[in-house]
Amino acid sequence: MTAGQIIVFGGPSGRCTNGRIFDYLLEAIGAPQPRVAVLATPGGDSTVWDEPLITSFSQPCEFAFYRFFDHGGPDDFATVTDHDAILVTGGNTVAAHAVWREYGLDARLRAYWESGGILAGWSA
Helix, strand or coil: CCCCEEEEECCCCCCCCCHHHHHHHHHHHCCCCCEEEEECHHHCCCCCCHHHHHHHCCCCCEEEEECCCCCCCHHHHCCCCCCCEEEECCCCHHHHHHHHHHHCHHHHHHHHHHCCCEEEEECC
């Protein structure tokens, strides 16, 4: 088993828009135009940080935002692990895990990481 990476960011909640942090993630991905899945579940799927997050990356990325509270079923998240990295925003860790367990995403995230995937995020 070749586990992937877990990249944890620190800083004030909701203010993780320091480009250097994301440059580190980009280096870990190592792709010319990385595909990044964003899970904003811990923050209640808020969209307030979408644009600041996108503009914090120093190179173009393809972002896919997965929102549990805007979608209905587990099939909506079948492609979350088809990305170069999965980025989790800050917020309520316990609530996010409960939602992810209910939809089976917790097992999918673990399998992604165990197969070499990159999980990143802050706070939660």
